[in-house]
Amino acid sequence: MIEPLIKDYSSQGRKGYSLPELDVPDIDVKEYLKEGYYREEAPDLPEVSEVDVVRHYTALSEENYGVDSGIYPLGSCTMKYNPKINEEIARLDKLVKLHPYQDEDQIQGTLEIMYELKEYLAEISGMDEVTLQPASGAQGELTGLLIIKKYFEEKGEERTKVIVPDSAHGTNPASAAMAGFKVVEIKSNERGMVDLEALKEAVDEKVAALMLTNPNTLGIFEEEILDIAKVVHDAGGLLYYDGANMNAIMGYVRPGDMNFDVLHFNLHKTFSTPHGGGGPGSGPVGVKEFLKPYLPRPLLKKDNDRYYWDYDRPYSIGKVHSFYGNYAVMLRAYTYIRALGGKGLKEVTENAVLNANYLKVRLKDIYELPYEENSLHEFVLSGSRQKKKGVSTLNIAKRLLDYGLYAPTIYFPLIVKEALMIEPTETENLKTLNQFVETMKIISREIEESPELVKEAPRNTPVRKLDEAQAARNPDLRW
């Protein structure tokens, strides 16, 4: 049974909403409205009842898979469990029924929470100041890079380049370009790490920053990080830390202590806020002292016991969000941090790393492990052995869906062929990990014995393999 479109439920004159009767004198809107701007024909939205709406979107939800449905081993996405208390907190009237322009004296509770969240993030990352304004990780990257740009502008240095390793998240080069930089990609070495020589070669007086994830997208920790930092700093450049993999290091190492100058967080990864099927996220940015002046405005400050927004920031890069960022997401992250406490956060990291290493050990004999280095919270396998039998990583991913499991991130990082990037997170347990391993083994066996089964996957999903090429060739983007 295919769920129809909501418009297919429509029946002329049916109503799913209710509004009070108008209680002020009625007027003819068309007459009052500036002439020529009245819409004669109403937009052709569906005409459906509340029952229709509820049944339709309930049915759609059942065609979707969330963390509450099972393991979600998407590498670099940190799909951990989203505690339900967070949802309850983020719906407290007293916390969320607030207009963004209410006076500060009416929202001291909210500002205190935001301020404490900033402090915790600074502590976790080893940075000196944090802005909560960016609404996503990528917006955080843009913000961080604009801060770097502004810093050099103020210093009177013209630095036009940003260095990005070839293993970096796609947002890194994209953000650098958005920020007006030229992107210089450097190759990883054979151990999957930054090639220090290549870096030295790339670095010059035009380099504004190196963007790095550590551990990198292979889950491997850049051991030479202090040397890397020195190379960049010596050339006058800055270090940007991509916080997507923060779940790997909490309590063990802080980006600030690795001499990073700027970083962004992903509250919707490390700090358990749900991804919402693609958003909202939240991407706070932390900086070292010397970059504070450039943070977006307004900056949340505290004066004795009073919290306030400081708009008087002449060197600020300006605003990146209309208001203060994704506040209701921050509430969830705050709740999470307070639930775990400092010790709990460290345990999160320990268990995330433990789970990933356990999976790696159990899977590496079946699927090729291109980089043998120790890894932390995630690791990357290659389906190249299986590819030789004519079965691609895409097929393997789709076959996982048949077994009711979500698939890892595939074909990323780009430096691994037929990549399967796996991050279980700490909220999975031995049983769900073993189930994943067993399924991966079964699939491997199927590839040996009946590869068509895998190539024709998925079969047990609401739809079978979808034709992406057709979608791009003949875009059907609306009804």
Add this chain to the structure above:
Amino acid sequence: MIEPLIKDYSSQGRKGYSLPELDVPDIDVKEYLKEGYYREEAPDLPEVSEVDVVRHYTALSEENYGVDSGIYPLGSCTMKYNPKINEEIARLDKLVKLHPYQDEDQIQGTLEIMYELKEYLAEISGMDEVTLQPASGAQGELTGLLIIKKYFEEKGEERTKVIVPDSAHGTNPASAAMAGFKVVEIKSNERGMVDLEALKEAVDEKVAALMLTNPNTLGIFEEEILDIAKVVHDAGGLLYYDGANMNAIMGYVRPGDMNFDVLHFNLHKTFSTPHGGGGPGSGPVGVKEFLKPYLPRPLLKKDNDRYYWDYDRPYSIGKVHSFYGNYAVMLRAYTYIRALGGKGLKEVTENAVLNANYLKVRLKDIYELPYEENSLHEFVLSGSRQKKKGVSTLNIAKRLLDYGLYAPTIYFPLIVKEALMIEPTETENLKTLNQFVETMKIISREIEESPELVKEAPRNTPVRKLDEAQAARNPDLRW
């Protein structure tokens, strides 16, 4: 994939709860506790994490079908849509975080809502006073019958019998028996109604009451209701109205005006409160003036603008519920009644009756309609034609499940062979009704062409046909 039991998720030492650290001086409970009562071995409950619990019960929910999943045409169950605003209201802290023994001056808002609900129910039913205490329809029946019993006791009349038509809901005779009455069943006439002659014969000075649903379980209105009432009243007996079918008559006729003396409501049918997979319900009872003294205690009263519980009720039957009944269910019903208003309730009935009659007209040529009388909100078909082909009503019901629809009530009322009792309710629309008709047609065709398909149903459900005989023969009632 079969969802395991929650205990199968268990792992020794795993924890899904959190409690504050004890903040009073610790003591040895065993030592303080009366000797010999300390439980040395903790009950063997599962040891699971919050993630486990959430995933398990989410998975279980997906193996269930609710009104939000689609049509639920269970006759006599009035499975209408449950508005979401009701759920929101029933979770307002200020309304529900109340201890049942809080002083009345702290809960005037709550008492006002309950009082108004009583008044609305009295108005809808044409009764003089209402108790909200019974927690279900059957408990309402028991309450009503105990009131009747008490009434006769106080009058000094020994009346030991209750008359129940053979088409009655099973709870009617069961409740009469619970109330200590002897049940006298009378046959329906060929039109599916109370046989007035049979009634006259059954009535004597030992009869306490006749229990009746009107429209009856065939959906047929007992036209001779005033004559029926007269027969019973003339013999000194009372009339009890089973309110399960109230959705058929709101705004068109009131049980009080049909000379019923006592009735119960099913808030979880007529007034849109959800069934919860079997409960909670709520079964308020309404009575005529002369029966007021016997209502359960306490009775909610109003004195000027102050609401209070009257416990001083010497003739009361006593309590049937520990407190005041299923309050949070009442909140939902109250919200519903206020959303619809008087006019809206009448429209509910009109549309419920319209939908049922439409379905009947469309289905009666395919499935036998044993009683041709006009019917109101529900009707009963018989699968006896299909039975001749070796396909039972049970098979038809199971086959409906294969098409993603819920089945009607089957094998009830008992007076119809292979009965299919169908009640669509007003919240279905032409489209869902037509879809039901089409599916019933397809099944009818399948019975002609490939009866095995129907006999082996269901196939598309989480489990296939379950062996009820085995369950009863070898009870496996716990892990």
Add this chain to the structure above:
Amino acid sequence: MDYISNTPSEKEAMLKKIGVENVEDLFKPIPDDVTFKRPFNIPPGLSELELKRMIKSKAARNISMEEQICFAGGGAYDHYIPAHIDHLISRSEFYTAYTPYQAELSQGVLQAMYEYQSMICELTGMEVANSSLLDGGSATGEAVLMASRISRKKKILMSRGINPVYREVARTYGRPRGLEFIDLGLNETVTDMEELEQKLDEDTGAVVLQYPNFFGSIEDLNVVKNLISARKRTLLIIVVNPLTLGVLKPPAEFGADIVVGEGQVLGNPINYGGPYLGIMATRKRYVRQMPGRIVGATTDSDGKRGYVLTLQTREQHIRRARATSNICTNEALNALTAAIYMATMGKKGIKEVGEQSFKKAHYMADRIDDMEGFEVVNKDNFFHEFVIKTPLPSAEIGERLKRKGILGGLDVSRWYSFDGFLVCTTEKRTREEIDGYLEALEVISSD
């Protein structure tokens, strides 16, 4: 807002198909002389916005437990409820479903009920449990009826230590079937065992006690066990607070034949008294006399495990007047809540909740007992509720505490012929709150 889906033109089309002119024509079977001809005297319908506003303005007249600190118990308790429970029971597949008549599309509810039954058995130590009754009171009523069916005797000895409202409901349930209820008096806060011994005789169908009882005290169940085990056809009914059973020996160990109780404490909100749920468990051999729905495991036509409502020949829709009870709708969603709660708390948590409640109550009681003019009547024997004798009448104490934002307890003279203040302390109460209460008592008593 009427939630009706049909549009005027659809109605038109349907009427046409039916073959009538107007919808009113469908009501022709209703004789004119009973037809209701005026509009309902019920306020006009409201939009959602108005509805919320109107109801919130009424709610504003309440003072909820968010605005005061609750030390009231007596059958309704303020325990902590984990946040994910409401999330799960709000899944519409659960709460908008009917009783699982079509088992194949209702496995979710059925399996959850099977789990509920299993965990109730674990807690109580009994062999079988049903999937809920209406509340603690009616469960007590059903229990005495059940015991009378099994014992074929009408005399029921019922301790005055049982929650007074349960006793009242039980009498309402039992009397029409001719049961004779005989009270067992109290020695302070526990049942007078000598009286039990005296009254217990051949004709006694059941003895009913509560554990812990209404005053929070533990009855001498070992004594009861000995007294009853000597009599073959007398059943022992124990009314429990299931949330104490992580700490207390299960009632099965004292020879309970039927265990009932109020399941609200298992994760259900306090809701001004309802909906709650009645729990009931018994011995395997009595299962066919047990009222209420029971879920059993079985297999499907492919041999796969699944769940169904079973032993339905006990029930009204099959047996009609000869059913074990008239109960039909039960409290399934509350039982689901209880199942999720029991699973969440688990082996350790269920014990910890009990122990914390116990410890906090004892901390509090010890200090009250030390206060001038106050005395904890059952200081040597209580779980997490205790009775205090106060220098002022307890009603007065309660009133004064209320003004300080404390729901201090229950005035037992409401139900008993003596004055006393029943105080309850759950794991939710903090030391700060308790100390605030103590301080308030000091002030009140020294006024």
Add this chain to the structure above:
Amino acid sequence: MDYISNTPSEKEAMLKKIGVENVEDLFKPIPDDVTFKRPFNIPPGLSELELKRMIKSKAARNISMEEQICFAGGGAYDHYIPAHIDHLISRSEFYTAYTPYQAELSQGVLQAMYEYQSMICELTGMEVANSSLLDGGSATGEAVLMASRISRKKKILMSRGINPVYREVARTYGRPRGLEFIDLGLNETVTDMEELEQKLDEDTGAVVLQYPNFFGSIEDLNVVKNLISARKRTLLIIVVNPLTLGVLKPPAEFGADIVVGEGQVLGNPINYGGPYLGIMATRKRYVRQMPGRIVGATTDSDGKRGYVLTLQTREQHIRRARATSNICTNEALNALTAAIYMATMGKKGIKEVGEQSFKKAHYMADRIDDMEGFEVVNKDNFFHEFVIKTPLPSAEIGERLKRKGILGGLDVSRWYSFDGFLVCTTEKRTREEIDGYLEALEVISSD
């Protein structure tokens, strides 16, 4: 409460399998000289119970819109949100899902996004829409970048009638790419069209206006349309409030090339400014220059209809530095909310919300304008927001209203060089509330 599932013995087993002694061994790759060696200076973890108590005590320091009446707008609006929306977006299959990378297990989100795109197109009259951007401000920023890519020009004329914070964000987005922002001044509350005519030239890549603008006024879009249509490579960007488009002619009719706006009004809670969602729609021919995710319909290997993320060659994970934007995570759940809202309100409701807001605002404005000392600056041209000149400074008026429990409006001198009070009236405000406001103004001004 740490949400970690592994038990000590499971950890033990896993470590053994991995072949290390302790979990610390797994962190050996981290050089000692960067290792963090002290505990975090973050308070100890809390149980749920403590957590709720702690956060509620902070929340108690807020005064929310439940406790006062909101006439503030300026980009964040207090509209009614139907109750079922939160119920649906709380379905965990939706909100705990990631971006739908595996389409076959993500049809729910994908289809909902397709529906969202379709309904945004219906509202705006445009041909294609993406499945959301981060908010109204960044959507404006993305729009100017997109227009510059298409026009290959850097000069952007931006009306001062656009929400000042959108302008600020747009500048933040545009400047690094070398865009030159030129303001268009105002004639009272509308854009000076003569200035537009003067400044519009060969080098102009885009003209940006808001409809209705920040002051609630309708710009002369017909004039703009004529001016721009004469210039082939200048794009018109219109920033809309989508909830006015049931009443206002869609921007497409004025030749808009790109329509953006803040989608909060479509059923999203006000949430102190976020999460909101940026809407964006454009002409079909520009779709490959549009940033953000787009869902398209396709077929599966059985020929069945299904949905996928499409046109991904625009995006960062394929094109990296050459992507149309760096946007990755968007506001999918807010877009789902908007889809449910648009479907619920439907053709009629979307118009009625707009009309009621309009009528209520006009009722209010007319009466304020009649009051001694007050003047509604844009009384002849506004939708549901209007600017008043007040006898006292508007900051003072706002302060005094606040004391009466009214969030009276916004002091525009915060962003502009003139004093004015921006008042917004939605369908949620009752006549009683409006009259209360008017009365308060009377009192304040006669003080």
